[in-house]
Amino acid sequence: MNIQFCGAAQTVTGSQLLITVNGKKILLECGLFQGRRQETYERNTTFLFKPEEVDALILSHAHIDHSGNIPNLVKQGFKGPIYATPATIELCKIMLRDSAFLQEKDLEWVNVIRRRQHLPALPPIYTIGDVERAMGLFEGVEFDTPFSPAPGVEVVLRDAGHILGSAGMHLDIQKLGAGGKPLRVGFTGDIGRPNLPLTNDPNVLRDLDILIMECTYGNRRHGDFDHVESELEAAIRDTASAGGKVIIPSFAVGRTQILVYVLHKLFNQNRLPDMPIYVDSPMACDATEIFRKFEHYLDRETKRVFINGLEDPFGFSRLTYIHDVDGSKRLNGQTFPHVIISGSGMAEGGRILHHLRNNVQNPKTLLLFVGYAAKDTLARKLMDGQKVVKIFGEDQQVRCKTKIIDAFSAHADRHELLDYVRLNDPAKLKHIFLFHGEVDQATSFKDALRSNGYMNVHFPQRGEAFNINQKGEIV
Ligand SMILES: [Zn+2]
Ligand SMILES: [Zn+2]
Missing domain, CATH: 3.40.50.10890 (Rossmann fold)
Structure with missing residues (x-):
């Protein structure tokens, strides 16, 4: 299996992670990078992979930093299924439409400045029409119900307790033609907080070989609810x-x-x-x-x-x-x-x-x-x-x-993130990859993980990729 960190790497927005397994490409999330206008436009219009080569997309939740670039992925040639919980799909309908509207409005300003500089006007990253086409590719999947987005890959969505419909993903990956135990990979999406109203407490991904986790507040303690x-x-x-x-x-x-x-x-x-x-x-x-x-x-x-x-x-x-x-x-x-x-x-x-x-x-x-x-x-x-x-x-x-x-706050704080990881035995968990976090938050959290016995902790840069064998070793 190969994992490439294509977004939300050493930053908190634009979550995109590409997994290549058994010759198929599965994208986990397709979030919008949010930052200063010009930089944002360039980053969001260019993918680190060819959208038409992606076979399937799995989405953790509806927030724009996880879902906001889906219409552009579709505009650029992606035609596969998009798996998400039914609540996430409903929320995406209103959030992606609103996002298309905001993109067009934001760009009006950029184009006023470009006209003054005698530069050609830029087209919006995507339009409402792209949103409607993207919505046609969604397939609802309930929590705790296995599905297979590619041969040899079985995925279960677990309630992440972050917003309505938010999920963490448990992936069992079996190399085709090879026997033995599947490689167990967990991708957290955004992790919610225990004891918040409305959402359930996060259903922790366990018994993993590889954990890919967010660390937005890896160095912060929230007030008590x-x-x-x-x-x-x-x-x-x-x-x-x-x-x-x-x-x-x-x-x-x-x-x-x-x-x-x-x-x-x-x-x-x-x-x-x-x-x-x-x-x-x-x-x-x-x-x-x-x-x-x-x-x-x-x-x-x-x-x-x-x-x-x-x-x-x-x-x-x-x-x-x-x-x-x-x-x-x-x-x-x-x-x-x-x-x-x-x-x-x-x-x-x-x-x-x-x-x-x-x-x-x-x-x-x-x-x-x-x-x-x-x-x-x-x-x-x-x-x-x-x-x-x-x-x-x-x-x-x-x-x-x-x-x-x-x-x-709907994000787990440092203690809650640590409690989450601790439900995985450090002797069995081979590697932890931190994403969706700024450098200072991740660095401090990495130290905390090490002092709890989790020695192989990585904080990849955008574009960095890892080959992982069936034993969970980086090769
Ligand atoms: Zn979120
Ligand atoms: Zn997020």
């Missing part, structure tokens, strides 16, 4: 009693649903002041419908607290979902205390920008951050306490309050 309810309650109460609004920038898929779940629980326990709560995001509305459709994927806690009592975890009398633009605009005129949850999470686009422009000057407003924000994004600047920010090209004085609750 146990305190989230009381923190959120206190933040909302204090702001309401001062007559202010709570504005929460939030990712539409996953984070918004967890927030709504916690707010619903607080509401049922009479712990929220009497004020309306709005989810102002068409994408969050669509994603929530998918969560409802796949409620059987949700964890036992959600079923116990809501579903078994025939209660919708994502709806209660104080909560309104706003799909249309007029409804969103009407929120501006509301002077009484309320909560607005809106996207995008990093405040780089979407309706949140209007709410920020109208409210950051008000000392009574609380901006509440519940997710990761990359460097140079508006959310990051506000989180870092910048006093003046540009919104829609205009300087705005920031006089509102800000607060960060980081326990909402």
Whole structure:
């Protein structure tokens, strides 16, 4: 077997891993690389392999850094099946369509600059038409149900507990014509956190010869989720009693649903002041419908607290979902205390920008951050306490309050990643490959693995490839 790290190598986005076995090529994930515009465009339009030579694609989950380059793979000639859980397929429909829209919009800016430099305009990486063609190649596979994407390869998807439908992949690889035990390879995708609402605890890939694992937070400890309810309650109460609004920038898929779940629980326990709560995001509305459709994927806690009592975890009398633009605009005129949850999470686009422009000057407003924000994004600047920010090209004085609750993260932290690996005996696990992590996070995590007895740990660069024999040795 040959493994080539084609993306998310020494970085966190653009996950792509090519496996060649028995003369067939299987791609694990086809994520979009996200970074500065020009570099991003070049990286995403060029694959390290020929798309038409790939026989099958397996996708761990719907996040764009794992799925976002699939339409381009199809545009460039890939025609094979794309295996994913049914929930991932449904989420991909809305996320890839949105991604096509954003690509075209982003490129308008790039092309304005290129025109000034007398350079030809660039075409979008892919269009909505490519997304529709890609959606036609998806094949649903349930958790814990073996399937064979190529001769001699048997794959089982295990619940990764990261977002709805997210999976880790267990691959049993048998060399054709050779007997003996199969080579057991685990590919984690993104690993979730135990004890988070909605998602199950990660179903750990075990008894492996080779483990390929993410290490996004290999050097970080998250806050405990146990305190989230009381923190959120206190933040909302204090702001309401001062007559202010709570504005929460939030990712539409996953984070918004967890927030709504916690707010619903607080509401049922009479712990929220009497004020309306709005989810102002068409994408969050669509994603929530998918969560409802796949409620059987949700964890036992959600079923116990809501579903078994025939209660919708994502709806209660104080909560309104706003799909249309007029409804969103009407929120501006509301002077009484309320909560607005809106996207995008990093405040780089979407309706949140209007709410920020109208409210950051008000000392009574609380901006509440519940997710990761990359460097140079508006959310990051506000989180870092910048006093003046540009919104829609205009300087705005920031006089509102800000607060960060980081326990909402859907990625395992250092301790949780270590707990994951420890379920594999260091005497049996031959090699660990770290991917989907920055250098500082991976380096520290590698040391932690070594001190736990896992000696063969690699952190490959983009393009690096390894030949592995049936005993799990690098040859
Ligand atoms: Zn993810
Ligand atoms: Zn990811």
